[in-house]
Amino acid sequence: MVRRPLGNHHDGPDTLLVTPETTHTEPVTAETTRLASLVSSARYVLWDMDGPICRLFAGYPAHEIAGELVHKIDQLGMGGLLTEQERSSDDPHGPLGAVHERRRGSDLVLELEEWLTRRELQAVPKARPTPYADPLIRTWSSLGVRFAITTNNAAVAAAAYVESRGLADCFPHVYGRTPNLDLMKPNPYCLEEAIKAMGAVPSATLMIGDTATDLEAARQAGVSFLGYARNTRKERILREAGAEVVVGSMEQVLDVVRTLP
Numbered sequence: 001m002v003r004r005p006l007g008n009h010h011d012g013p014d015t016l017l018v019t020p021e022t023t024h025t026e027p028v029t030a031e032t033t034r035l036a037s038l039v040s041s042a043r044y045v046l047w048d049m050d051g052p053i054c055r056l057f058a059g060y061p062a063h064e065i066a067g068e069l070v071h072k073i074d075q076l077g078m079g080g081l082l083t084e085q086e087r088s089s090d091d092p093h094g095p096l097g098a099v100h101e102r103r104r105g106s107d108l109v110l111e112l113e114e115w116l117t118r119r120e121l122q123a124v125p126k127a128r129p130t131p132y133a134d135p136l137i138r139t140w141s142s143l144g145v146r147f148a149i150t151t152n153n154a155a156v157a158a159a160a161y162v163e164s165r166g167l168a169d170c171f172p173h174v175y176g177r178t179p180n181l182d183l184m185k186p187n188p189y190c191l192e193e194a195i196k197a198m199g200a201v202p203s204a205t206l207m208i209g210d211t212a213t214d215l216e217a218a219r220q221a222g223v224s225f226l227g228y229a230r231n232t233r234k235e236r237i238l239r240e241a242g243a244e245v246v247v248g249s250m251e252q253v254l255d256v257v258r259t260l261p
Contacts, residue, residue, distance in 0.1 A: 034245045038226050039256045042145060042206035044198050046191055046218075047171075049151040049158045051210030052228045052250070053133050056153060056161065059126020063090040065119045070095050072115060078108060092116055093152060093184070100181040110179050117177075120157035127161055130228075132250035134165060140257045141170040148173035148194035150207070150217075152184045173197045186216035191223065210234055212241035226253070 050056040057065065069092045073079055078099065079087075086098040096116060100109045141147060147170050149158045155176030162171050175190035175197075183189040195205060207218035210228045215238065218225040227246035229235035238246050247253060 031245055035226070035247065035252065036256050036259075038206055038224055038245060039253060040260060041204065042224070043204040044146050044148070044195070044200035044206070045140070046148050046150045046194055046205060046207045046223065048207075048209040048211070048214050049149050049161065049176075050153055051230070052130060052208045053137070053149070054130055054161060055128045056120065056123050056157070058128035060119070060123040062092060065116070065123075066090055066092040066095060068119070069112065069116065073099060073112070076108065076111075078103075092119070097181060097184075109181065113177070113179050113181070117154040117156065120154050121160060124157055124160045124164060127164075129165065130230075130250055132254050134167065136250050136254040136257060137167055137170050139254060143257070143260055146198050146200070147171050148175065148198060150185075150190040150194050151176045152213070153177060184213075185211075186213040186220070188217045188221035191217050191221040195221065195223070210238070212237055215241050215243055 047053055056062075066089050070079075070082065070087050070089075073082065073095060081099055081102050082095055083098070086095050089095055096109075096112055099112060103109055137147070149155075149162070149171050151158050151174075153176050155174045158176050159168070159171075159174045162168050162174075173194050175193050177184055185191075191207065194200075195202060202222040205221075205223040206226055207214060207221070207223050208226045208228060209215060209218065210230070211234075215225050215227065225243060225245075227235075227238040227243040228250065229238055229246050229248055235246055235248070
């Protein structure tokens with residue numbers, strides 16, 4: 001894969017994506033230094049799965065699953081619960097969350113959440129590893145840094161994915177979506193549960209995520225945040241949400257990890 005700078009969308013020292021090919025201007029140097037500081041100070045790392053670790057829906061696109069979910073809601077006679085915008089969502093969490101808001105705690109929400117979990121498990125065999133994520137995980141873990149997955153996908157799907165990649169030993173703690181959808185990120189619940197399970201100190205904990213909800217959950221949990229953006233749109237969203245360090249490739253993180261004592 002050819003990596004290239006994602007471009008500069010704003011002015012100021014916090015607006016450049018860290019990429020090896022970027023001209024070494026002062027802002028890039030400053031952000032590169034912050035990246036090294038984040039990585040070197042992390043003793044515990046909380047990973048979002050879909051994005052930083054893999055593209056879960058690479059072979060079973062999320063927009064297809066979202067469409068199937070809307071169809072299922074229609075079949076159950078509950079299509080009137082959704083707005084037109086929610087019906088056209090590319091993310092199945094959109095219509096699922098909408099039904100949750102309007103039928104909170106109902107058997108319908110439970111049925112739909114279980115349906116989505118099954119679809120996520122079906123997506124696992126065709127999921128695509130994020131470039132450099134596997135060697136980064138193995139190398140960093142070998143240094144004694146402890147990992148957990150904190151995802152809005154189902155924990156069973158996340159666990160199945162890392163098992164399929166031979167990475168299960170690196171992730172003894174996996175926390176994902178529960179039937180109580182109020183606990184999904186940006187709620188910090190899954191981060192806080194992972195922190196407790198690992199006996200982690202928030203000040204020594206880093207969250208790696210690719211969405212503004214990941215960043216907000218990290219803030220509420222009191223942990224540092226490293227953004228991952230595979231395209232300019234995702235970078236812009238993270239920057240606008242306040243992410244100070246964003247990488248366009250996990251190779252940059254791996255390069256830093258390889259310099260650690």
